[in-house]
Amino acid sequence: MQRPVWAPEDIDTERPSVARMYDYYLGGSHNFAVDRAAARAMMEAVPEAPLMAQANRAFLRRVVHYLIDQGVRQFLDIGSGIPTVGNVHEIAQRAAPDARVVYVDVDPVAVAHSREILAGDERATVIQEDLRHPDRILAHPEVRRLLDFSQPVAVLVVAVLHFVSDDDRPGDQLRTLRDALAPGSHLVLSQASDEGRDETQRAEAEQVYRRTDNPLWVRGRAEMTAFFDGFELVEPGVVWVPQWRPETAESAENAEQAVFLGGVGRLGG
Template identity: 70%
Template sequence: MQRPEWAPESIDIERPSVARMYDYYLGGSHNFAVDRAAAQAMIAAVPEAPLMAQANRAFMRRAVRYLASRGVRQFLDIGSGIPTVGNVHEIAQQEVPDARVAYVDTDPVAVAHAREILAGNEQTVVIQADLRTPEAIVNAPEIRALLDFTQPMAVLIVAVTHFIPDEDDPAGLIARVRGALAPGSYLVLSQASDEGRTEEEAFETLVVYRQTDNLLRARSRKALLPYFGGFTLLEPGLVWVPLWRPDPTDNIEDADRVVFMGGVGRLGD
């Protein structure tokens, strides 16, 4: 396979990447044949897979728009993925022109492409880092230069924690991020849930993601609630993502088929 100019030499273009599969679900162009094959296998097992990704991205956009309207001027997007139309900085800066956005991802393709897109935008920064090393994120010089941790911000951890195994303690990792935040900050989080799926669908999903660089671990609502420890969930709470403050024209029928649960929490004063 010929390596595109936008693909860094450090990445394995023969192994599917969850970030590039997600890009494919969203209709992006920064994916390889191996990613498209894995994504198509997922779609064969769970035909709603692209709808799931699109509904999750729509949840993120609604949450960012809502928080910007509430006066949030700083956004830290951990696990941002490959930038597509309507990413955090576009949504936030439409609402609040002076909004500042820091993107963090482990995938070198996502980071390289984000840097290319964001070149010249002095209100954004992107670094390569992993949620499993939260101190490396919140203490990164580039992020500290852009974001003021003495002031409230919104941290987005959207469609990320289902790639972190229980032994790495996702709730504990989020708590370590929370420890760096000022009162009045927010957490925007979503992850794949295992509620409402058949055993066959769960098995097929496992088979597909075993081929990738990250194994997907769906979790129940009860298991996800501790991720919001220290935060007060805003209405309507932790719900299927189409049900979180939907726009008037949104279709919220069969919301449970979207698989993703999400919510927004506020850190108390």
């Protein structure tokens, strides 16, 4: 296939990427044939896959509006993926033009396209880094240039943790981030859960993602809640993402079909 102009020369266009699969679920155009094939295989195993991605993006939108209403003006979005409709900086800066956003992703395509989108926006930037290295994220010059950690920061880890195994100690990584935050900061988490899922569907979904560099690591509500150690959970706590402060009662119906659990914690003090 002809390499698109937005694709860096050093990426493998023959191996599916979870970021580009997610872009496909959301109706984006920054994906390759191999990503679309893997995404369609996932949809055969779990037909709700596009709904899951869309519900998670809607959760992100509601959370950003909530945080802006709480006075938060700084956002650290880790595992941000490929920017599609409803990016954090678009939502935040539309409501609060002084909002500052740092995107973090390990995928070179996500980073490259983010740089294109953010060109000329002095209040938003992107770095290539991994959640599993929080010290490197916190020390990065671009992060330090744009974010003031003596003031509240919202750390967003949305649709990421199911690609981080327990062996990588995600709780430790989140605590490192927490310890760098000022009172009034927030932690936002969402990830795929296997609660109530058919074992066959789960096995098929895991098989699809073994083709990528990011196999699935699903978790339940208790494990998700434990990740908010040191934070005060914002009501309604850890719930299926359509149930987190829904805009209408109807939008929260059959919420378990979204598969993602999510929640928001506030750092007191």
